[in-house]
Amino acid sequence: MLAPLAALALQSGLVLRAADLAALRFTVTQAALSAAISCALAVPLARALVRRSFPGRGALMTLLGAPFLLPTIVAVLGIVTVYGRSGWVSTLIGAPFPLYGMTGVLLAHIFFNLPLATRILVQGWHAIPAERLRLAATLGLPASARFRHLELPMLRAQVPGAFLAIFLVCLTSFVVALTLGGGPSATTIELAIYQALRFDFEPGHAAALAGLQAGLAACAVWVAARVTLPEAMGAGLDRAPMALGGSVGDGPVIALGTLFLALPLVAVLVEGLPGVLVLPAQVWPAAGRSLVAALAAAALATGAALPLALAAARGSRWAELVAMLPMVASGLVLGTGWFLLLRPLLRPETVALPATITANALMALPFLMRLLLPEARRLVADYDRLARATGLQGLARLRFLTLPRLARPLGLGAGIAAALSMGDLGTIALFADQDAATLPLVVQRLAGAYRMEAASGAALLLVALSFTLFALFDLGGRHAAK
């Protein structure tokens, strides 16, 4: 993680400029707003999803993973199809919808991250022991009191983590912020990094900016840790979750949320289908390479996240910080740094895939950590003494206690890691030669050569593969947790 930064800094020393301050301000503002709105919307949506049971609920929960996994440019074009100046919404209201500007940036970031926040919170609600809810029902607590005593403490434990995850994702936004932001006032630190590396070649400036990003992230992690209240719910007996009473508002909330998230996905589908017929042959080997890289990255990330999460759950702040850092190290900085380090030793092309896999696993680590940490904390708090008392340790403990109790977040996390890796463009673009392209690189090459239709088709294939991987891991995890 730090080696690439040092490698860049050694090239020309650290530099920061006045314009970077404006970029810093915009970056923090849009990230904080995106995170706040996403979390605010996720609370009612997650609550409605937990309270209601309806046909297709499982499918909807899996579908909630989709927006987060879309490659950025695919999602941007999907959003433009729906909300653009000549998009569906503009046609409906008969006037151009004012998408470009802060509206567009927030809309896109909420589209990406509302599902992530919702999944984190649904997990939180599921984790409230059924016994507590029964007790509340027996005591005849009104809904407001139940919210205050059972649900609010859960939210205090979960929302800061969700906010933090989204804040960090949006901190490194670049294509979304610029394309939908409407002009250079929507400059983020990540764009400044890109400029420093690609156009000005000032590695020191890039390293300073990357350091700034990492500093911001460290502050955010620290603040989130301060405001997170530990849950004091105690262990339950794993009874079947008890249905919370629903309210009339749940239906419309779910319908609106689904509509908001599904429309751009439908747009991607509609735009991509004609292109599937004109896919060039290069697409298939590239898809194969992407699948291999995704599976390897998922395995690597999961293998690293589990011990880190368990260590952090036992109180190691250090483990938590290490796992969150990669989120703000831009792929470009990591890739360039490693390129500089490895270049004297070997030909970059020979390590294109291993480098991509490692970088993608690193990038996925924070998400896995966010998902695992609350569950791991609960696991340690509720079962550590029991496990010690019964002498459960080593592999047996892993098999009978840790894995079953963490199966749900592990499955979800591995799915996210695999899908993120499928869509990654940052690292591979630096290392790959003509014969080692992955699917996102082929999409970019097609779009860069006027072949927008084929590019949409290849993007649809990419989305379908990512989503299949994600769904398999996620369903596997949920199945194993039962």
Add this chain to the structure above:
Amino acid sequence: MKFLTALAFLVTPAFADVPVLNVLTYDSFTADWGPGPAIAKGFEATCACKVNYIAAGDGGAILSRLKMEGEKSEADVVVGLDTSLMEAARATGLFAPVTAQPNTLPVPFADPDFQPFDWGWFAFVHLKTLKNPPHNFKELAASNLKVVIEDPRSSTPGLGLVMWVKAAYGDQAGAIWKDLADNIVTVTPSWDEAYGLFLKGEADMVLSYTTSPAYHLIAEKDDTKTAALFDEGHYLQVEVAGKLKAAKQPALADQFLAYLAGDAAQSVLPTTNWMYPAKTPAAGLPAGFETLIQPTKSLLLSPAEAEAARGPAIEEWQAALAK
């Protein structure tokens, strides 16, 4: 095991002692639909060698890779820098002089270190159905037309547009950008996002090349697009190739550059890179190119001027567009 070794020799006898020429270029040059494969095949037929492309993302990525690798670069030849990057590339001291080749560029172009291989005029592309297309930047700024442009900090066409306004208006450039601000729907990181937004109908015009309509006409049989002819003149993008001092195959590198300037390679470029060839081949341009607008005035800052103007011009652009 011995069997496998023997098999490996059987499979790859052709490359056993054939010299390899390494060409550092940008991604889209090497794609199946780009000029790379045909040019490599044509050259290999003349040289008893093998061409190996090393691909970087774009012109900027090529330069930053060269700066990172310095003299240790494996590349013998570099293909795909442009006039706005040339001076910075020269300053690395990595490039060797090249033999001058004849060219038919619309402006005089002679450089000791770089050889042009194709070029294009930047232009705003629009649908033929657009009423009253503007004839210059002032008309565009006064109109209600919406345009999508690329960011000069991350894209060569974006930088080309900033240079275009600078070359046409000099000290007035900032004022022109201020007036253009309300016409700009958005600024994208690279060309493909901007062009994609235009094709989706998000804007009336997009910054691209006068040759863009030729792609639609020739490859898609679609003649609905054209480009607006500006009376200030059109800024040029000239793409260049060069030879590295540290080349391990200097003779092959010279041969390749000569081949690149010849008719065989030049006639591949118009319908793969969708740019004008640096020297019009004897057989002329492909059918369809005659339908394109023909600017009578071409603008191009010298590499040294471009390098000096780049930073201030980008700052001027940024200040004028930041709300």
